[in-house]
Amino acid sequence: MTSAEPQFITSRDNALLKDLRRLAQDSGAYRKQGRAWLEGDHLCRAAMQRGQRPSHAVFQASFWDASGHDWQDAGGKAVVVEDTLFASISGLESPARMGFVLPLPAAAVLQPDAPTVVLDGLQDAGNVGTILRSAAAFGFRQVVAIKGTAALWSPKVLRAGMGAHFGLALLEGLAPDALAALQVPLLATSSHQGDFLHQAQLPWPCAWVFGHEGQGVSAALSARAARHLRIAQPGGEESLNVAAAAAICLHASAVAGAARAG
Structure with missing residues (x-):
């Protein structure tokens, strides 16, 4: 009380x-x-x-x-x-x-085999918080924020996350090299290269990388990716908001993982 x-x-x-x-x-x-x-x-x-x-x-x-x-x-x-x-x-x-x-909770330790979301230099707090909500909703229990990403526990990110923070293992301020410890395949989003998401056989578990709102995934992380994937946009738009793209990708992975488990 x-x-x-x-x-x-x-x-x-x-x-x-x-x-x-x-x-x-x-x-x-x-x-x-x-x-x-x-x-x-x-x-x-x-x-x-x-x-x-x-x-x-x-x-x-x-x-x-x-x-x-x-x-x-x-x-x-x-x-x-x-x-x-x-x-x-x-x-x-x-x-x-x-x-x-x-x-604040105790600092999380990187789990090598956990379904993971990697935030690579995202700047908008609303986007970051919304992606945390999607991660929690679709079974990605670990979020790694590369140095330069908006502060995960800032008030704006917390508001956008709407409680998702408390169901996730959050690591922030990591260098790209820290991802070498992950034992799950790294999937990078792209607007112009790779397989179309709706045609791809997605691995589970995996780690999705979402990049800066304007520049996308950095060259360093793109080079580490096992695969690049893009979202079909029949309406003809050049690109999607990163939080919207993340929700689509994470949902696709969750569905693929559930189908494989079933």
């Missing part, structure tokens, strides 16, 4: 409030603090459903007065922040009414 006696914050200079602002507004602050900020009741409930419990459950004062009783099972220290001060924490245009502070 949350603490029976919440901590009330009414000063802008409160130390915890300053830490929360950094977590919410600085994409890399989680690395320094060893904890992450989840904003919004939907995301917080998604985390709880995955067995996560916050160190602090932070509420806008008016929301606490109206709905604090709904969060008695959240765990951690309840913190109630005056409404205008809570708005100063948020990195959202329309601030949410509550959030969690979660300790």
